[in-house]
Amino acid sequence: MSAPAAEQLPSCEIALSQAMIDVYAELSGDYNPIHVDPAAAAASMFGGTVAHGCIPLEPIFQSVARWLGRDMPAGAALRLRYRAPSRPGDVIRSQGEARPVERGEGGRAVVIVFALINQRDEKVIEGECEISL
Amino acid sequence: MSAPAAEQLPSCEIALSQAMIDVYAELSGDYNPIHVDPAAAAASMFGGTVAHGCIPLEPIFQSVARWLGRDMPAGAALRLRYRAPSRPGDVIRSQGEARPVERGEGGRAVVIVFALINQRDEKVIEGECEISL
Numbered sequence: 001m002s003a004p005a006a007e008q009l010p011s012c013e014i015a016l017s018q019a020m021i022d023v024y025a026e027l028s029g030d031y032n033p034i035h036v037d038p039a040a041a042a043a044s045m046f047g048g049t050v051a052h053g054c055i056p057l058e059p060i061f062q063s064v065a066r067w068l069g070r071d072m073p074a075g076a077a078l079r080l081r082y083r084a085p086s087r088p089g090d091v092i093r094s095q096g097e098a099r100p101v102e103r104g105e106g107g108r109a110v111v112i113v114f115a116l117i118n119q120r121d122e123k124v125i126e127g128e129c130e131i132s133l
Numbered sequence: 134m135s136a137p138a139a140e141q142l143p144s145c146e147i148a149l150s151q152a153m154i155d156v157y158a159e160l161s162g163d164y165n166p167i168h169v170d171p172a173a174a175a176a177s178m179f180g181g182t183v184a185h186g187c188i189p190l191e192p193i194f195q196s197v198a199r200w201l202g203r204d205m206p207a208g209a210a211l212r213l214r215y216r217a218p219s220r221p222g223d224v225i226r227s228q229g230e231a232r233p234v235e236r237g238e239g240g241r242a243v244v245i246v247f248a249l250i251n252q253r254d255e256k257v258i259e260g261e262c263e264i265s266l
Binding site: 020032044046061070 | 177
């Protein structure tokens with residue numbers, strides 16, 4: 001029996017701006033200066049403001065939802081690693097491949113191997129997402 | 134040698150509303166009806182709108198940043214599982230415990246075991262985050 005083929009997920013992207021980060025700060029209540037104070041952030045080890053960690057993740061949530069035809073279901077597991085900060089001016093796109101896996105007892109699942117990549121082709125996040133089907 | 138003590142992270146919370154979810158849709162470009170169309174969402178298996186997956190995660194990012202005194206660094210690894218959807222009206226709080234671990238060669242890291250919990254004390258997300266110190 002041949003293994004089912006892997007499938008590419010649709011790629012989604014998000015363009016980051018300080019205005020968007022400011023809106024996200026309001027929305028989340030997370031006003032850490034590293035996100036919202038350009039002067040303080042410039043003097044820090046980051047050298048400028050960085051987006052809240054959730055923001056550059058968003059495109060892969062969108063990719064998964066579009067591919068799946070519904071939102072990420074309860075039970076979904078996510079493993080990821082931050083590789084680089086995301087900053088105002090960055091455009092972050094998702095790249096994902098869904099690999100069917102067998103779970104015994106006829107259970108089916110997919111493991112989605114993904115990366116979030118900026119406009120300089122740097123991986124800012126990489127990870128895997130496992131979803132039971 | 135006794136193991137270093139585990140430490141509780143400060144708890145942070147976020148109150149979800151449809152208005153906030155709508156702002157997040159604009160910010161991310163993710164206008165999936167399950168997030169922004171109450172009528173369509175009510176007719177779906179979810180029975181109503183649910184927050185984008187990133188939103189209920191935000192309190193643990195804040196907890197980690199406050200405890201660490203800086204934003205989650207590059208190299209941080211996150212493993213998490215969605216247990217239940219988060220909806221307008223929910224108040225999601227973070228709970229986390231940092232456990233020091235040795236990484237050999239004198240390397241130090243912490244594993245933060247965390248949960249995001251709603252106002253009915255249901256876990257909506259649980260996971261771990263590993264950060265090198």
